[in-house]
Amino acid sequence: MPPYEALYGRKCRSPVCWEEVGERKILGSELVQQTKDVIQLIQKRLVAAQDRQRKYADLHRKNIEFEVGRNVAYEIALPPHMQHIHNVFHVSMLKKFIPDSNQVIEYEQVEIQPDLSYVEQPIEILDRKEKVLRNRSVPIVKVLWRNPKVEEITWELESDMLEKYPHLFVVGKRVEASSDLRVLALGPNRMARRFSGYVLNGYRFHTKSRDSKCTTQNSSVFLTAETTSFACSKDDNPKVGAVNYYGSVEEIVKVDYWGVFVVVLFRCTWYQEDKDPYGLTKVNFKKTICRSEYYVIASQVQQVFYVEDPTEKMVYYVIKKLPREWCD
Structure with a gap:
């Protein structure tokens, strides 16, 4: 049993042979002749619609002259499979662009690795302490990282950070803010x-x-x-x-x-x-x-x-x- 008949309890009626229940069924040569007549009617209506659209387009069309050497604003190449549909592009159909700063989306350039990952960049070191193990102590630092529009703080080994990012440990002549003040400037954790x-x-x-x-x-x-x-x-x-x-x-x-x-x-x-x-x-x-x-x-x-x-x-x-x- 076909899936349609099992679901709806009646046989599927295709658009080519569409008849209501109780009507006389059209079979054989009559079906072929009726289908041919319908196709010819559809073709005539498509031709009439194309002529009507061409007539409307010609009313709004105007010839625009360009000087040699002027800048080219648009360079359009239609795909080959569309050449027989619209092989001409009318510049008169274009509208002038009005810039709106409110619709410009700011984005941050992120360097993507071949494996589609990105490298986080450290901003500064907030704090330093000694992590006591069984037989020794290891110096660790609290690092502020900068992801795309997201800030994160983690504890890292001081030796690893000194090797990869030595510029974070350079102390200049500028006035250094306390760690408490820097943390206050970052704001609290969103999870309370x-x-x-x-x-x-x-x-x-x-x-x-x-x-x-x-x-x-x-x-x-x-x-x-x-x-x-x-x-x-x-x-x-x-x-x-x-x-x-x-x-x-x-x-x-x-x-x-x-x-x-x-x-x-x-x-x-x-x-x-x-x-x-x-x-x-x-x-x-x-x-x-x-x-x-x-x-x-x-x-x-x-x-x-x-x-x-x-x-x-x-x-x-x-x-x-x-x-x-x-x-x-």
């Missing part, structure tokens, strides 16, 4: 780690989502920052002073700077502060501030407790907390 809890400066910090599952409270934080304050929108003499901020930790992220050092960041939601008639500090969870400055360095914050106000919903009093192993 996320935590739901972190112990720092005698405090145990939790995210707000983790605190919701516990009976304890470790997501409330306090920060004092130097802030520029304005009396009104038309104030031309702003004042700089210490301002207290109270919030909750939403996310804890550790950012790695290529193994040289790490930075822990807290993403916090900051609440509006207020004072009651007795001078006690309270915050309103329904009113948030500093919506464009969520992240702070973890070492800058301290931990506090929030106690709910029994007379007003979503309002909490602030109680400051001492780090562990500290006493007042």
Whole structure:
């Protein structure tokens, strides 16, 4: 059984002998004559279409004269199998090119090896240390490599790098930046780690989502920052002073700077502060501030407790907390 008949449950009907179910089938000489008539009709329509296209092309055609010795802008050679289709190219069909710098794609020239690989080039040496083995120590260096539009840092043997790239070890008269400054200029690693809890400066910090599952409270934080304050929108003499901020930790992220050092960041939601008639500090969870400055360095914050106000919903009093192993 043919695959078409097995799939659709009926025999395949070719375009040459196309008939609907129930119609009289055309066989023998009638089929040949009908096919011949259809082919002649198709040929006549193709000739009419070619004449129509030639007529339209002649309407827009114009003779262009060129001076001998002028620059040639286009040199076109059609493939041999297309010569009988379009053997003439009309320059009048070309459009003027308008350059657009936004559509130019910048690329970096990469030297490709015969095996379709490329050689990475080192930029500079960031750090040096001794790798201790069982019976000896081996000096290694931290090298910054430059791939096509990608930077990578690896540890390599100092002897191998000195042999292949001696220019990296030449110290000139220019002022050398510290390794920490160079790593900061490179930016952090794109891969960061996320935590739901972190112990720092005698405090145990939790995210707000983790605190919701516990009976304890470790997501409330306090920060004092130097802030520029304005009396009104038309104030031309702003004042700089210490301002207290109270919030909750939403996310804890550790950012790695290529193994040289790490930075822990807290993403916090900051609440509006207020004072009651007795001078006690309270915050309103329904009113948030500093919506464009969520992240702070973890070492800058301290931990506090929030106690709910029994007379007003979503309002909490602030109680400051001492780090562990500290006493007042």
